[in-house]
Amino acid sequence: MFFKKHLYSIISYHIRFFTRGCIELKISKSAGSLPAMIVALILASAFTVPASAAAKVPAKVTGVKAVKPITDTMISISWKKAKNAKQYQVNYKKANAKKWIALKKTKALKITKKGLKKNTKYKFRVRGINGRKKGKFSKVITKKTSAYDWWEWDCESNNDGRTHTRTYYCDDCWDMYSVKEPCTWEHLDCAWKTYGKNGHYHIYECRYCYGDKEKFEDCSWERSYRNYNDWDGKKHQIKTDYDCTKCDNSKTVTTYKKHTFKWVRDGSIFWYKCKYCDNEPKFNGEELMDWNDSDNVTVRKKKTYKYYMDYYHKTRNKVKSIKYSKKKICSAKRKGKSIIIKGKKKGKCRVTVKMRSGAKYVFNVKVS
Numbered sequence: 163m164f165f166k167k168h169l170y171s172i173i174s175y176h177i178r179f180f181t182r183g184c185i186e187l188k189i190s191k192s193a194g195s196l197p198a199m200i201v202a203l204i205l206a207s208a209f210t211v212p213a214s215a216a217a218k219v220p221a222k223v224t225g226v227k228a229v230k231p232i233t234d235t236m237i238s239i240s241w242k243k244a245k246n247a248k249q250y251q252v253n254y255k256k257a258n259a260k261k262w263i264a265l266k267k268t269k270a271l272k273i274t275k276k277g278l279k280k281n282t283k284y285k286f287r288v289r290g291i292n293g294r295k296k297g298k299f300s301k302v303i304t305k306k307t308s309a310y311d312w313w314e315w316d317c318e319s320n321n322d323g324r325t326h327t328r329t330y331y332c333d334d335c336w337d338m339y340s341v342k343e344p345c346t347w348e349h350l351d352c353a354w355k356t357y358g359k360n361g362h363y364h365i366y367e368c369r370y371c372y373g374d375k376e377k378f379e380d381c382s383w384e385r386s387y388r389n390y391n392d393w394d395g396k397k398h399q400i401k402t403d404y405d406c407t408k409c410d411n412s413k414t415v416t417t418y419k420k421h422t423f424k425w426v427r428d429g430s431i432f433w434y435k436c437k438y439c440d441n442e443p444k445f446n447g448e449e450l451m452d453w454n455d456s457d458n459v460t461v462r463k464k465k466t467y468k469y470y471m472d473y474y475h476k477t478r479n480k481v482k483s484i485k486y487s488k489k490k491i492c493s494a495k496r497k498g499k500s501i502i503i504k505g506k507k508k509g510k511c512r513v514t515v516k517m518r519s520g521a522k523y524v525f526n527v528k529v530s
Contacts, residue, residue: 217292217294217295218292218295219246219295219296219297220244220245220246220247220248220290220291220295220296220297221290221297222244222289222290222297222298222299222300223241223242223250223290223299224242224300225240226240226241226300226301226303227240227303228286228303228305230341231274231328231330231339231341232305232307232308233312233330234281234307234309234311234312235277235278235280235312236274236275236276236307237274237275237278237284237307238274238275238341239252239273239286239303239305240272241271241272241288241300243271244290246292246295246297247290247291247292247297248269248290248292248293249267249268249290249291249292250267250270250288250289250290250291251265251288251289251296252265252268252275252286252287252288253286253287253288253299254284254285254286254287256282256284257282257283257284257304262287267291278307279307280307280308280311281307281308282306282307283304283306284304284307285303285304286302286305287299287300287301287302287303288300308332310332310333310335311332311333311334312330312331313330313331314328314331316328316329317329317370317371318371319345319368319372319373320342320373321373323345325342325344325345326342326343326368326371327340327341327342328343328370328371329341345368345369345371346369346370347366347367347369347375348368348369349364349365349366350365350366350367354408354409354410355376355409356409359413360380360381360413361378361380361411362378362381362408362409363376363377363379364376364377364378379408381406381409382406383404383405383406383407383413384405384406384407385403385404386403386404386405386412387402387403388401388402388403389401389402390436390439390440392421392439392441393418395443396420396421397421398418398419398421398436398439398441399416399418400416400417400438401414401415401416402416402417419438421438421439421443422436422437422438423435423436423437423443423477424436424437425477425479425519425520425521427519427520432517432519432521434477434479434519443477455523455524456523456524456526457469457523457524457525457526458526458528459526459528460527460528461492461505461527461528462529462530463506464504464506466502466503466504467502467503467504467505467527468500468501468502468503469500469502469525470500471501472499479518480517481496481501481516481517481518482516482517483515483516484496484501484515485514486513486514486527487511487512487513488509488510490506490509491505491510491511491527491529492504492505492506492511492513492527492529493506494513494515494525501513501525503525505527506529507529508529508530509528509529510526510528510529511527512526
C-alpha cells in the first residue's frame with residue numbers, strides 16, 4: 163500500500179550548478195515508479211559541489227587614490243588589497259565620456275596609464291577578479307593631468323636585478339620627483355658567457371635604465387663532426403664533437419660499437435668491410451676481395467669440376483643465381499660452399515654465378 167500511495171515518475175528534471183555549488187532538481191508527479199525518483203536523488207547528491215570548493219566573489223576594492231608619477235601624459239593610481247581577489251581590472255575614461263575603457267588585468271596594487279592628453283580630467287575605477295567571479299567596482303576617482311610639460315630627467319638602475327628609479331622634471335614649476343619601477347628586460351642575442359664545460363649565462367638588459375642581469379642555463383648541444391676508427395678488429399671507436407648553439411663551449415664524446423660488415427662496391431671491385439670505419443676482416447691472414455673475374459675450366463664428359471667458395475660463406479655473401487648458356491653441354495649447381503660444374507656433351511659453355519653482393523664470376527667451360 164505504501165508503494166502504491168507514493169508511486170511517482172519523473173517526467174522532466176535537470177541539475178544546475180549555482181555559483182556556490184547549489185543544485186536545482188525539478189520533479190513533477192504523475193503515474194510512474196518510485197525507483198526513478200530515487201535514482202534522480204542519487205545523481206543529484208553525486209554531483210553536489212561543496213560551497214567551500216567554489217570560487218568566492220571578491221570584496222569591493224577600497225582605498226583608490228592617485229599617486230605619483232602624474233605628468234602631462236600619464237596618471238598613476240593605487241588601491242588596497244581586496245579579499246578573495248587574485249587579479250584587478252582597472253577602467254578609465256575622460257570625465258565627459260560615457261564609455262569606460264578596460265586596461266590590462268594586473269596582480270599589482272598600482273598601475274600607470276600613459277598616453278593621456280595634457281590638462282584633461284580622467285575618471286578611474288577598480289574591481290577584483292577571482293577566476294570567473296568579479297567583484298563590485300570601487301568608488302570612482304577623478305584626476306587631472308598636469309598643465310605643464312614634464313620630462314624624463316634620468317633613469318638609473320638600482321643594481322638589484324629587478325628595478326630602476328625614474329626621475330621626472332617640470333620645465334615650468336621646476337619640480338622634480340623620483341619613482342621606483344620594475345625593469346623591462348630584453349635578451350641580448352650576442353651576449354652569451356660560458357660557465358664551466360656544460361653551461362652558459364644569458365645576459366639581459368633593461369630597455370630603459372640599461373641595467374643588466376645574468377641567468378644560468380645548460381648548453382644546447384649540436385653535433386658538428388663524427389669520426390670512426392677501428393679499435394681492436396672487433397669494434398670501432400666513435401668520436402663525436404658537439405658545439406653549443408648559443409655559446410663557444412664544445413665537447414667530444416667517445417663511444418665504442420661492434421663492426422657492421424657489408425659488401426661495398428668500388429668500380430669493378432666488391433669489398434667486404436665495415437660500413438662505418440672501413441675496417442676489412444681478414445681470413446687466413448689475407449684480406450678479402452670479391453672480384454668480377456672469369457676462369458677457364460676444362461672438364462671431361464660426364465665428369466664434374468668443383469669450385470670451393472669458403473670465403474664467400476664466411477662473409478655471408480651467398481650465391482644468388484647460377485646461369486649457363488648451353489644446357490646440353492654442361493650444367494652447374496651450388497652444393498654447400500662449392501659450385502659443381504658437370505660436363506654432358508663435348509663443346510663450350512659459359513656459366514655465370516651471381517652473388518648477393520652484386521659481384522659475378524664467369525666460368526668458360528670446355529667439355530672434352
